[in-house]
Amino acid sequence: MTIQTDHVLDAKGLACPMPIVKTKKAMNDLEPGQVIEVQATDKGSTADIQAWAKSGGHQYLGTTEDGDVLKHYLRKASDSEVKEDKEFPHVITNDELENKLQTGDKITVLDVREPAEYSFGHIPGAKSIPLGELENRINELDKDNEIYVVCRTGNRSDLASKQLAENGFENVKNVVQGMVEWSGPIEKD
Amino acid sequence: MGMKLISAKEVTEKVLSDQSLFILDVRNEDAFSDWKIEGKHIEHLNVPYFDLIDGVDEIVDKLPKDSEILVVCAKQGSSEMVGEHLVEAGFKDVFVLEGGMKSWSEYLNPVKISDLKDGGSIYQFVRIGKGCLSYLIKSNGEAIVVDATRTVDAFIDFAKDRDVTIKHVLDTHLHADHISGGRLLQERTGATYYLPPKDAEEVQFDYEPLVEGNDLSVGDTKVTVEPLYSPGHTIGSTSLIVDDKYLLTGDILFVESIGRPDLAGKAGDWADDLRNTLYDKYKELSHDLIVLPAHFGNMSELDDQGRVHAKLGDLYEQNAGLNMEEKEFHRAVSENLPPQPNAYQEIRQTNMGKINPNEEDQREMEIGPNRCAIHG
Numbered sequence: 326m327t328i329q330t331d332h333v334l335d336a337k338g339l340a341c342p343m344p345i346v347k348t349k350k351a352m353n354d355l356e357p358g359q360v361i362e363v364q365a366t367d368k369g370s371t372a373d374i375q376a377w378a379k380s381g382g383h384q385y386l387g388t389t390e391d392g393d394v395l396k397h398y399l400r401k402a403s404d405s406e407v408k409e410d411k412e413f414p415h416v417i418t419n420d421e422l423e424n425k426l427q428t429g430d431k432i433t434v435l436d437v438r439e440p441a442e443y444s445f446g447h448i449p450g451a452k453s454i455p456l457g458e459l460e461n462r463i464n465e466l467d468k469d470n471e472i473y474v475v476c477r478t479g480n481r482s483d484l485a486s487k488q489l490a491e492n493g494f495e496n497v498k499n500v501v502q503g504m505v506e507w508s509g510p511i512e513k514d
Numbered sequence: 515m516g517m518k519l520i521s522a523k524e525v526t527e528k529v530l531s532d533q534s535l536f537i538l539d540v541r542n543e544d545a546f547s548d549w550k551i552e553g554k555h556i557e558h559l560n561v562p563y564f565d566l567i568d569g570v571d572e573i574v575d576k577l578p579k580d581s582e583i584l585v586v587c588a589k590q591g592s593s594e595m596v597g598e599h600l601v602e603a604g605f606k607d608v609f610v611l612e613g614g615m616k617s618w619s620e621y622l623n624p625v626k627i628s629d630l631k632d633g634g635s636i637y638q639f640v641r642i643g644k645g646c647l648s649y650l651i652k653s654n655g656e657a658i659v660v661d662a663t664r665t666v667d668a669f670i671d672f673a674k675d676r677d678v679t680i681k682h683v684l685d686t687h688l689h690a691d692h693i694s695g696g697r698l699l700q701e702r703t704g705a706t707y708y709l710p711p712k713d714a715e716e717v718q719f720d721y722e723p724l725v726e727g728n729d730l731s732v733g734d735t736k737v738t739v740e741p742l743y744s745p746g747h748t749i750g751s752t753s754l755i756v757d758d759k760y761l762l763t764g765d766i767l768f769v770e771s772i773g774r775p776d777l778a779g780k781a782g783d784w785a786d787d788l789r790n791t792l793y794d795k796y797k798e799l800s801h802d803l804i805v806l807p808a809h810f811g812n813m814s815e816l817d818d819q820g821r822v823h824a825k826l827g828d829l830y831e832q833n834a835g836l837n838m839e840e841k842e843f844h845r846a847v848s849e850n851l852p853p854q855p856n857a858y859q860e861i862r863q864t865n866m867g868k869i870n871p872n873e874e875d876q877r878e879m880e881i882g883p884n885r886c887a888i889h890g
Binding site: 341368372 | 591
């Protein structure tokens with residue numbers, strides 16, 4: 326599985342503490358919200374990178390194994406995500422969306438998180454267009470469909486919903502709280 | 515003075531002595547809360563190494579200025595980094611555990627339990643970081659090893675230094691918490707490997723059955739090892755009586771606790787067997803027997819020489835697991851059990867010869883505390 330990221334760090338063959346020392350340094354050069362793939366062969370790195378991410382407020386997305394190589398995916402902490410105010414007026418709760426999906430209504434779930442976040446767990450059938458690519462890919466969406474926009478906490482989807490509305494989409498709802506609280510079915514790549 | 519490496523053996527001496535020891539454990543919080551170096555006079559501070567990459571300024575106030583500091587991590591590398599920061603910050607007695615918790619988990623401390631009647635001796639190999647106990651009984655040039663851990667060089671070198679040949683190797687049961695060194699010892703020394711057949715139905719290699727009535731002897735002097743079928747922890751668990759004086763209980767009975775019956779099947783299935791073994795079968799034995807278990811759970815179970823042993827009669831008075839009503843006993847061994855040992859299914863498969871992980875993987879599988887006991 327290849328997951329698109331903003332940066333790939335090669336820490337293969339390095340023993341503890343070097344994978345985390347290098348990750349920390351690389352993280353400093355990333356923009357908030359960007360995703361890094363850390364390749365390591367030190368088995369202890371999985372637990373340590375999770376603990377480190379937690380203490381630094383970064384988002385640990387998951388780890389895949391490719392032979393002896395562990396690939397850890399992290400998303401840099403982003404200040405904008407702690408803001409509570411959502412501006413887009415049309416919202417739907419996680420539970421309401423889950424019910425809608427169960428009834429089998431023909432709807433579009435648009436997931437605007439980064440590809441790595443999407444890979445490690447998304448609503449079955451959700452379409453993935455990261456927020457940063459939405460402007461260029463907006464014509465992949467059908468204006469006649471109901472579109473439910475989801476991200477991790479409802480903030481990126483708030484921005485995406487506004488962007489869609491500005492481009493003439495009338496049937497758009499922002500999903501709150503988003504994937505962080507999602508208790509419905511999950512699909513992984 | 516700078517930073518010095520210190521071996522697991524030297525740390526063991528410090529732990530067993532009355533000296534106080536300050537340990538800065540730089541593993542992540544989960545690993546630290548799971549297991550750590552324990553001892554009566556040890557003080558810990560846990561700060562993960564990744565919070566100390568740029569230096570130790572934030573923790574200097576929490577560290578002792580004038581005494582030794584032992585820095586511990588998983589494999590050594592991170593504690594060296596932190597150790598160097600400590601030296602730069604002016605700390606003088608800084609030690610780093612060589613090989614980290616990996617070597618702590620593997621180190622065996624051999625201690626003599628006693629001489630035997632006709633000239634032999636019995637030794638206990640204390641795996642202090644993991645709570646496993648192995649035994650070597652030697653007499654007149656020959657030896658038996660019981661419940662060997664996979665670090666078999668310790669037994670081979672010990673036997674070589676004393677000019678004895680390891681003739682028999684046996685496991686009291688199919689272990690679920692650590693990888694047995696039995697098969698490796700057999701390969702390396704040509705010894706015969708014995709297993710209780712009821713635990714060995716699925717094993718993929720040849721072994722001799724360890725069954726009640728088939729005494730084993732060692733040396734020309736009369737040191738007999740009498741197997742005693744004592745199911746409960748596993749269906750095949752077998753105890754040994756050595757030299758009419760020592761009762762090797764495997765994982766059935768410990769000094770401060772009793773075995774758990776749930777690691778190879780359902781707790782309920784073997785709870786009755788365990789009850790029978792502990793409350794009937796053992797009770798009929800001489801209460802003067804010295805119990806030598808295959809594990810310890812607390813450092814308090816070690817005596818001042820680092821040995822784990824107790825008189826059977828004393829355990830019938832003091833061990834809570836031997837003093838329960840039947841209902842209470844069943845509840846204790848089937849409900850609210852401690853978490854199962856790390857990778858215990860894979861460890862059992864390895865001990866059956868079904869999978870053959872490499873040494874690095876074996877190490878990872880064994881990392882963590884021992885969890886074979888139920889404390890009453």
